[in-house]
Amino acid sequence: AGTPAAAQQIAVAAAADLQAVFPEVAARFERETGRKVALTFGSSGNFFAQVQNGAPFDLFFSADIEYPRRLQAAGLAESGSLYEYATGRLVLWSRKDSGIDAARGLMILADPRVRRVAIANPEHAPYGRAAVAALRHETVYDAVRGKLVLGENISQAAQFAQSGNADAGILALSLALMPALRDTGTVYRIPDAFYPPIVQGAVVLAASRQKEAARQFLRFVERPDIQQLMREYGFAPAADLR
Amino acid sequence: MSPEGPHRALAGSIQKRLSPGFALDVQVSAPAGITIVFGESGSGKTTLLRCLAGLDRPDAGRIVVGERVLFDSPSGCNVSARDRGVGFVFQQLALFPHLSVRDNIRYGLHRLSPEVRAERTRAVAESFRIDHLLDRKPSAVSGGERQRTALARALVTDPDLLLLDEPLSALDHATQSRIMADLRAWNTAHAIPILYVTHAHREVFALGERVMVLDAGRVLAEGTTHDVMEAPAHEPLAQLAGFENFFDGAVVARRPDAGTMQCRLAQAGIPLEVPLSHATEGEAVRIAIRAGDILLANQEPRGLSARNILRGRVRSLTREGPTVRADVDAGAAFAVHLTPGACESLRLEEADEVWLIIKTHSCRLVEPSGALS
Amino acid sequence: MSPEGPHRALAGSIQKRLSPGFALDVQVSAPAGITIVFGESGSGKTTLLRCLAGLDRPDAGRIVVGERVLFDSPSGCNVSARDRGVGFVFQQLALFPHLSVRDNIRYGLHRLSPEVRAERTRAVAESFRIDHLLDRKPSAVSGGERQRTALARALVTDPDLLLLDEPLSALDHATQSRIMADLRAWNTAHAIPILYVTHAHREVFALGERVMVLDAGRVLAEGTTHDVMEAPAHEPLAQLAGFENFFDGAVVARRPDAGTMQCRLAQAGIPLEVPLSHATEGEAVRIAIRAGDILLANQEPRGLSARNILRGRVRSLTREGPTVRADVDAGAAFAVHLTPGACESLRLEEADEVWLIIKTHSCRLVEPSGALS
Amino acid sequence: MDYSAILLSVKLAAVVAAILLGVGLPIAYWLTFSRWRWKFLAEAVVALPLVLPPTVLGFYVLVAIGARSPVGRLWTSWTGHGLAFTFEGLVIASVLYSLPFAVQPIAAAFSQVDASLIEASSTLGASERRTFFRIILPLSLEGVIAGAVLAFAHTIGEFGVVLMVGGNLPGATRTVSIAIYDSVQALDYAAANRTALLLLAFSFVVLALVYGLRRKPLVAI
Amino acid sequence: MDYSAILLSVKLAAVVAAILLGVGLPIAYWLTFSRWRWKFLAEAVVALPLVLPPTVLGFYVLVAIGARSPVGRLWTSWTGHGLAFTFEGLVIASVLYSLPFAVQPIAAAFSQVDASLIEASSTLGASERRTFFRIILPLSLEGVIAGAVLAFAHTIGEFGVVLMVGGNLPGATRTVSIAIYDSVQALDYAAANRTALLLLAFSFVVLALVYGLRRKPLVAI
């Protein structure tokens, strides 16, 4: 990462749920600044481990604010750079041909016709934790518990539901808005109050050699027009819930 | 129904091209009993056996054992090796390396009851003197023991046709003789056709009622051991049959009434009386004489019926296995075999003057090499 | 420095246990030249060769070729097979199946320049008549051709010691004779020790200056071919050497001045004059007579120096390879070999009355089987 | 520590290895001894599952056995429940994915068996079946062991396919590889290390037993 | 379509297969011919990398060669840049992970070579090296091909280890398997299918070439 050409480019590690929106964000940034942005999507847990071992990223947009926080505490992220750039939102999604109308809310999951419910793994995925909280909130958790199948991440949970192997899935709104799901399923927006906010945080990494450019991108994401774009893709601005 | 009857005989015609330089093209017929397949290295003996066993597919031909058609190219019939009921001893043995000698032997007996298997295995192992090796792997027995194992493995299955590719080549004479006796006894009891490939004259005479001689993929001669080996028609055959003396000559006079002809050898003009043939006077002939058919005397013999008596001088005496070979110069060079006893009783020494006594009927007229092919 | 000198000789003592039932324990010494290793199947010939070549490690012993120690158990010296400079023809050939005949032959020549390799390969292939097969894989040549390839592969490397395990067993007599002549010429040119395992008497007499006879892992006899094969000390050795007649007898009278003893055979009390030995009067002896050393006459012979003349009757006449075997009942059963020529000139028929003529010195006194081991 | 996950993995790997031997031996046999001209194309196809990332292969399998596929429907009509997220589904996916590991070494070993031994067997009246079980298979033992070990170990370690088809159900489809992965993702490295160590130790013992107890390499004649 | 990812994968797989042949042949040779009593333990160790989930193995490799490890620091002091998240790092991780796929079939093939041919070679004065290259290796060709194919195909398809050690950096360590994975994760199935199909087609051609062009199976004498 030492060549001048590479110096022009900001390497961004981004949580998997940003896969829909970030290419657009990066494109706009490039258009405005002429700086290229290299996006890498993946599991936040993996990024955390990689950053600890010297991954050459300038910025880390995590799906879970816990990871950037820890990086900052360990001195691996620039102190004070932590920024809550968005909040994830949950939906209940079901295939149109499954005979289950997701719009009827989480209670439908207790229906015996619903045999499998896909969520992300609550052990390490924020959307999974939120899904469990929402189920608890609606007091269907005990009824649904035995029906849960766990995806490694929220994307995989979506694949379970979308392929029809799970009758319903508790997914990220950002995914439900993607054409593959939007056109084929029924959706229920789970109220924000049912689960603790899925606050997503970003940091500039301490090892970055172009911190100024990294900060610039971070500020760019803060801009109202970009936040609006994020909203269109299913994210709430972090400030909304604070 | 006599067990020797033609109903168990092998009859076949096989054509098979192996390389641009070699093609097998033979008619083979073998009654019950041992037929020796004889021929120089590379003459196609193994190929013939492989075709009969169904391991190689002939390009064309037909193979019948008894009433059973094993292969017939026009009709596309081709019985698989495993259903041919053929016992095969491979030249390279092909013992199963991971099985004990016992398991090798009883491998082909899987359709029989355990008791019968055990009994047959025991019996054949005993008769081939490998019963003390039954639990060893083939890698832990000697070359000759391996050969006996391979033979036992093929014989024990009671095949309808037995194909043996030099089965005794790695054995000492005593063991060979014992196994040949076993084989003869087996043959009497089973009366199936046996093709037996060998290079050893010893085995030819000891075992074979019939001989089939191959040369360059063709049948050079076929018939009883006596006819083929004693009266060979061609020089190559004569060489294979162990004739050592070959001479060019010309017919001087025919004596149809006596059944003889007078010839003159090209070398030194030696006169020789030979059996009558179709050759006309003046025609060139080729004469073959077996070294063992010539008698040696250390004084001029008198009053003998033999018409050919030549004077010569011993050039050298060499011991060759059980016989002594004398090279005698009698105008032409003659090789003569004697027993060591005869050699001693004649008190033969090199450079001695001797007389060669050659019976008329020991002189065979053969087609010279060139006339063939 | 004569090439026959002891400086190139092989000397060794080898002990090796293969199984509870078999152990090799031999002293071996072989000067430059061909030493035949002879012995029945399973007697340890291959094991001996493998130890010499460094393929098996003796339990104890010492192996020296010329001045060079190849193995010495006390000092722990054990030169690896590849550094022993030994040429080995395996009984099972062990040709490399993925290499052409040419590449097999030149495999051992990797240290030479390409021209020398090519030339040597060409020369040896020509002399073994496999030059037309050079481009084929071993699987596409005949058994005898494979054997010639294996021999060529070992000879071409110019070894310091040559170990041949039945190298000609799959060849016809004519090819055998040609290769034996080549081998004798090669031997003259190279003057290294050659150990040559064979079961064929033919090869023993044609090639060997010296013979070493193994039996059950021990050296039964050793010496010049003549001494070992003509005057065997034991009955087993005599059997291996091709003696066919064995008789029990007892000494009747010793005649030290004549160098003879008068004996009487246990069967039918037949009197027989034999060479003098240490046996005392009345002592039991075992007498061996080679079938080829007995002369047959069809009328009572007169004025012969031979002292043993027995009257008998022909029981059967059998053709055996190049000789005829007559079984004669002369009180005891005698096997007699004649040449076919002699047989015909005597006009022998079964049941004819004949006289057996046995020279005193054709009767060998041997230790009976039981006396051994 | 998640012992049930370890047990499940071992069970899965054993079942998969056993099935792969059952399926892999005939395939390897055909690949080795068939004289079909275009056989090499089939050989290439056998190796193909390998080049797909496991999760992607898993995704395709998920679609193929899913409720909407004919296979899935057939299975559901038989058993009353879907294939996905069941042990059976895991087995199918793992068998597919590990097939090349079993077939390739076995086929390679078969092709090294001396053809003359096969000929000898047939002249002794043995059926193809008997020749296979008594001659070809024992002489290829090393290759068969290699294939079985690769299939077994690989199934223990595989998690992409398993995750995709299994759905991480504790006790049913949560294998030890997923458990370790989850611990790593949850940044619980200590737990991950413990489980990994246990798994390694166990696997080591199993493999050492396999290698230690197998027969000595054979020497051909 | 991400051609650079395909290229990268092919390059990685080729380099890894080549290295695995270089490393795997001696290891397989030792495993086959060594007379060490405890050899079977070493055989078990060789198969061990397989039983760990790839991402977990990748995680351990990352820690082992990462910026904070001695290996990583040494490498950085030599080359000026880290080992993790580079092509070299990918190579190391993949070699480790695919080692058993190369070693096992090769060792199995070696053990089937007729011992008397090795003896014959040594009596002809050949060094161990020459015997290996001229006799053992060619006679084990099928097994070596199987090992190389498994290593190659497996490296193409592997993504757990590569993801962890490589970090999915476009152009540098984003292999085609990760690219397909990304497409599936982004629910862009059309893109995933296109890339997967292309990859399958390409791999099929490569494998068919390998199998079609290899020499006929040899028949031992």
Ligand SMILES: Nc1ncnc2c1ncn2[C@@H]1O[C@H](COP(=O)(O)OP(=O)(O)OP(=O)(O)O)[C@@H](O)[C@H]1O
């Ligand atoms: N690996 C082994 N383990 C146990 N016994 C063996 C082993 N190899 C050979 N033997 C036995 O040792 C004896 C000698 O074997 P060797 O191969 O040296 O005999 P040979 O004289 O070469 O016989 P042949 O003429 O039949 O080849 C035989 O009885 C054989 O059964």
Ligand SMILES: Nc1ncnc2c1ncn2[C@@H]1O[C@H](COP(=O)(O)OP(=O)(O)OP(=O)(O)O)[C@@H](O)[C@H]1O
């Ligand atoms: N697969 C093959 N391809 C081409 N030529 C072959 C093949 N197999 C054998 N030959 C050739 O065919 C001829 C006959 O071979 P075959 O093995 O039948 O001879 P043979 O009579 O058994 O000889 P031997 O006594 O040496 O065993 C030989 O010249 C040999 O070189």
Ligand SMILES: [Mg+2]
């Ligand atoms: Mg042959």
Ligand SMILES: [Mg+2]
């Ligand atoms: Mg031997």
